[in-house]
Amino acid sequence: MEKFPASVAIQVLPHVDTDEEVVRIVDEVIAYIKSTGVNYYVGPFETTLEGDYEELMEIVKQCQYIAVKAGCPQVAAYVKISFKPEGGVLTIAQKVTKYH
């Protein structure tokens, strides 16, 4: 299948009682993202991924299963997609390096 470059950000918001539980579950989701090998960047509300569009959308879909398996019965997620199939999506490095 042809590969198309994209950049995608996801916030997973587990429906649990305490902030400690939110952090624990989000950490598991980020550990999963790390395990996929895609380039990613953790921010305060959302984690940004960059790479092949099909692969990123599969990861985005799996994040909700990971959160449920980690112990929350209900998840809300907020996703931003930047898709430019001919190439040239701004990279994470182009966007943030000058600020950190």
Next chain:
Amino acid sequence: MEKFPASVAIQVLPHVDTDEEVVRIVDEVIAYIKSTGVNYYVGPFETTLEGDYEELMEIVKQCQYIAVKAGCPQVAAYVKISFKPEGGVLTIAQKVTKYH
């Protein structure tokens, strides 16, 4: 594959010059959503879909290809996911019927 009920909203924002072009491309995306047969609801910024989580995430992914085929080289999309695999996600009808 097991089916899990979900509700998903998507805003597709084509990067084109005029509002007329935005509307034309978004109309094509909504026509695609309609063609899938899932229950959907068109709002001013986003269209909400409800049904099986796997099917909805596939549709969400395809929307960006539809927008590009309709004539825009670059797309931004904003997606909200409500996922509750044991069932009981609030339906579109439960949420909006009393207001319309």
Next chain:
Amino acid sequence: MEKFPASVAIQVLPHVDTDEEVVRIVDEVIAYIKSTGVNYYVGPFETTLEGDYEELMEIVKQCQYIAVKAGCPQVAAYVKISFKPEGGVLTIAQKVTKYH
């Protein structure tokens, strides 16, 4: 102060235990929005407002106070802003009438 036309959508997500409580609190937020007199449209995830930018942003800010007063100690909110000060933001009617 000069008035600038805008369109703004807000989802208020109260951090409470049950869907019944979510619905009750969101209904109070929507009742507040209705009381302001601006044109609005209730969708499954978010409510869209249109009118003067300054007025809309004040309403958006107040929504979180309303939710807290209605009984939730913590609120997440997701806001979309479409701002075009020279005029010509697509109206709610232009966007949804053909679909309903």
Next chain:
Amino acid sequence: MEKFPASVAIQVLPHVDTDEEVVRIVDEVIAYIKSTGVNYYVGPFETTLEGDYEELMEIVKQCQYIAVKAGCPQVAAYVKISFKPEGGVLTIAQKVTKYH
């Protein structure tokens, strides 16, 4: 006026032709945020601010004026709000330090 701690993230998306122009305008918005003195964190899609809720919502509102003054006739913005008036909103540092 009483102060309430909050955390807010904003993505400003200027409607201009090129990525270079997007970056130039977003840089001006971030320079404005920096000039306010609030604590902030620049991510690939959005910048997160933390501090007093009223002050943050004023800054969020001003960002769109800054973008227009910087040269784009039309702006879309996407805002996330985390509001917990009794205190205890997770800080930026609590969320990202372990990952960077």
